[in-house]
Amino acid sequence: MTGGPEAASLAAAGPNRLARMAERVLVTGGAGFIGSHTCVELLAAGWDVTVIDDLSNSSPEALRRVEELAGRSLRFVEGDVLDEAALERAFGDGGCAAVIHFAAKKAVGESCVDPLGYYRTNVAGTISLLRAMRRHDVRRLVFSSSATVYGDPGPGACPLAESAPLRPSNPYGQTKLCVERMLRDLAASEEDWRILSLRYFNPAGAHPSGRIGEDPRGLPENLLPGAMQAAVGRLPELRVFGTDYPTRDGTAIRDYLHVVDVATGHLRALDRLPAVNGCSEYNLGTGRGVTVFEVLEAVKRASGREIPAVLEGRRQGDATEVWADPSLAGRDLDWTAERGLDDICADAWRWQKANPEGYGS
Numbered sequence: 001m002t003g004g005p006e007a008a009s010l011a012a013a014g015p016n017r018l019a020r021m022a023e024r025v026l027v028t029g030g031a032g033f034i035g036s037h038t039c040v041e042l043l044a045a046g047w048d049v050t051v052i053d054d055l056s057n058s059s060p061e062a063l064r065r066v067e068e069l070a071g072r073s074l075r076f077v078e079g080d081v082l083d084e085a086a087l088e089r090a091f092g093d094g095g096c097a098a099v100i101h102f103a104a105k106k107a108v109g110e111s112c113v114d115p116l117g118y119y120r121t122n123v124a125g126t127i128s129l130l131r132a133m134r135r136h137d138v139r140r141l142v143f144s145s146s147a148t149v150y151g152d153p154g155p156g157a158c159p160l161a162e163s164a165p166l167r168p169s170n171p172y173g174q175t176k177l178c179v180e181r182m183l184r185d186l187a188a189s190e191e192d193w194r195i196l197s198l199r200y201f202n203p204a205g206a207h208p209s210g211r212i213g214e215d216p217r218g219l220p221e222n223l224l225p226g227a228m229q230a231a232v233g234r235l236p237e238l239r240v241f242g243t244d245y246p247t248r249d250g251t252a253i254r255d256y257l258h259v260v261d262v263a264t265g266h267l268r269a270l271d272r273l274p275a276v277n278g279c280s281e282y283n284l285g286t287g288r289g290v291t292v293f294e295v296l297e298a299v300k301r302a303s304g305r306e307i308p309a310v311l312e313g314r315r316q317g318d319a320t321e322v323w324a325d326p327s328l329a330g331r332d333l334d335w336t337a338e339r340g341l342d343d344i345c346a347d348a349w350r351w352q353k354a355n356p357e358g359y360g361s
Contacts, residue, residue: 024048024095025270026138028081028129029102030074031058033214034144034203036066038100038263040212043070045267052090053103054080057217059359065211081125087132098140098273099133100266101126104175107221108148108317111172122175123182130186139190140273142266145180145197145281147255148173152319155246158253158289159325162199162281169317180281187279194276196269201255201285201324203262205344206351213351214259215358223295224256224344228352231303238307240292242314247321251292255285255323258339258347268333285324286337295341302345303353 025042029035030051036058042049043066051063051074060076067073079086081103104122105111111118126143133139150160151167168174180197187193204224206213219235220226229235243250265284290298296307329335 023097024050026050026052026090026096026099027102028052028099029058029104029144030100031055031060031062031076032102033058034200034259034262035100035102036062036212037207037259038102038266039063039066039074040069040207041260041263041267042270043067043072043074047270049074050077050090050092050096051075052077052079052081052086054078057105059215061359062212062215069207069209069211081129082121084128084132087129091132091136091138094136096136096138098142098270099129099138100142100144100270101129102144103129104144106146106172108170108172109221111170111175115171118171118175119178122172123178126179126182139193141183141193141195142269142273143179143183143195143197145199146173146176147199147201147283147285147322147324149177149180149199150322152317153322155320158321158323159287160283160322161325162283162328169319184279191278193279194273195279196273196276197279197281198265198269199281199283200262201257201283201322203259204256204348205258205260205339206347207260208347208350210347210350210354213348213355213358215355223254223292224299224348227296227299227307228303228348230307230309231299231305231349232352232356234356236308238296238309240296240309240311242318243311244314245320247291249291249293252318253289253291253321253323255287255289256295256341256344257285257337258344261337261339265329265333265335268329268335272333280332282329282333283324283326284329284335284337285326286340287324287326289321289323290341295345298341298345299349301342302349
């Protein structure tokens, strides 16, 4: 990819372009973990794709590999959604049918240290994007939300439906809930907006090819990339926080969802948008909770390696268990998770083994 604020297409388009769609979708944060996997699925489904990403937590190599996997090109604009000029370049001369909005800061711990930075990027950045959408008369949006909006649901509350209480326990979750409420207010005030917010539980894994995957900068905050880096020797050990929870093995329970299933969820949401009236929220999860130790056993099966782990006390704010009721997405979006924990770990290991230093390998 060439440098500069706006790069040309990364590769020639494939000869068998699908004719299902003649429309273009703008993907903010499309070079990131979930964004890049979603771009593969969008291109394969026949959408024209424009990505805007400031590359602050992603790599242009991810987009090059997206095109390699899809056999089609995309258009890339380097820039921040807070930058009005960059957004104007991204929207271009028209023809954009919808936006998928991933661009956000997403580390819970960092959000507690830098809440203003999180509100600026996640909330003000969304406002900037929505104003640009309005200028270009684009009013269909799929928003990347998070299960962090539920906070700690307490004992016996899972599986969590969309109607569960919303009580995020950290600034990151607060920003996601703030945007969700803002989107509802916008849709109520202007009836032509069609918006779906997708609350993911724990996206993990990698593309089955091993060509794209999760490449966090610095120390991973999430369990699975940390376990994979420990397995490949990039980290000396994995820190496990909390072994005295009231669960089947003492460790916290989460709902791990394959990133390709997350990506296909966005396609289903995009297809659903024309029939949406206003704004709605959907859970994306498997409906099954697994413990930290169960994840580590699955990593061991996938990698054939022991995971060096250091057991520590609970982290403040960590919930005992959080897992989804995804039945509403099954009913309305015709979406269900197709891959399980062993698939997640097998694909994540294929990515990590082939790319021990991530995209810098």
